[in-house]
Amino acid sequence: MGRIFLVIFGSLLVAFAYNFFLIPHHILSSGLSGIAIMLGIITPLNTGLLNLLLNLPLLILGILKLGKKFIFLTILSVVTLSISLYIVPIKQISTEPLLSSLFGGVLxxxxxxxxxRAAGSSGGFDIVAMLLAKKRDFPLGTLITLMNAVVVIISGFVFTWDAALYTLVAIYATGKVIDTVHTKHIKLTLMIITNKGDELKQILLENLYRGITVMDGEGAYSGEKRKVLMTVITRYELTDVKNLISKTDPNAFVNITVTTEVIGSFHRS
Known part of the structure; x- marks a missing residue:
């Protein structure tokens, strides 16, 4: 339920950003949603309906290539965003386009x-970026920003080049905030010292698609034998891993450090 709430709330935030900040100034967002905004401005069709129609082919791709849980949350996001864009009125909050592009992009x-963070996406180019992020270790927001250059160019030709520059500002702000909030490309090294080494190892292997190194440890003061488990995960997985450790061994000592670089086999999920 927590992930479903995050997806719905996040989609509502995006809808308000579009209808309150971007659309009133003819500023496009990233990806297919930006194209839907453009078509919604220059045609009688509603942006929400266009967003749903444009996302259908990529949703089918997502069903074929991505996990069931991921694509369910993505469909939920696309539907929530499309309905919200249809229901929420278009209202100009600020008369200043630059402020609107910044606030709209950040929101x-x-x-x-x-x-x-809920393991879903808002559809469109996000699905393509998630597929690429599985194979190459780049920040997700940067990937999405690079793929949206075409949206900026289209905005310049269809509207004005001032609008294109504002669109570029909005997309840049969106990409930077996504990297800050999502942080999936950040790697963490976990050193877990526990009395329940075999049990915790099995739990982690069953629930986490990561390699684990097990070492023998001994308390310097107590002389007590313990197991030391070491693994590298993404920042995105940390909450789930901490919950697994807490349930298996509440007394485990866990040292978490930021990893600058990983060389060798590391699954990018």
Missing amino acids: TGVGAGLIF
């Missing part, structure tokens, strides 16, 4: 970042 980034 969109927060919403999209929450959706990513």
Whole structure:
């Protein structure tokens, strides 16, 4: 339920960002949603309906290539965003386009970042970026920003080049905030000292697609024998791992450090 709430709340934030900050100034967002905004401005069709129609092909791709839980949350996000764009009225909060592009981009980034943290996406190019992120270790927001250059160019030709520059500002802000909120590309090294080494190792192997190194340890003062488990995870997985450790051995000592670089086999999930 927590992930479903994050997806719905994040999608609502994105919808408000679009209808209150971006659309009134003809500023586009990233990806297919940006194209939906453009078509919604220049045609009689509603942006929410267009967003749903444009995302259908990539949702099918997501069903074929990504996990069931991921694509369920993505469908939930796309539907929630599309309905919200249809229901929420378009209202100009600020008369200043630059402020609107910044606030709209930041709010969109927060919403999209929450959706990513829930292991979903807001559809569109996000699905493509998630597929690429599985194979290459780049920040997710940067990948999405690079793929949205075409949206900026389209905005310049369809509207004005001032609008294109504001669109670029919004997309840049969105990408940076996504990287801050999502942080999946950040790696962490966990050193776990526990009395329940075999049990904890089995629990982690069953629930975490990561390699684990097990070492023998001994308390310097007590002389007590313990197991030392070491693994590298993404920042995104930390909450789940901490919950697994707490349930298995509440007395385990866990040292968590930020990892600068990983060389060798590391599954990017």
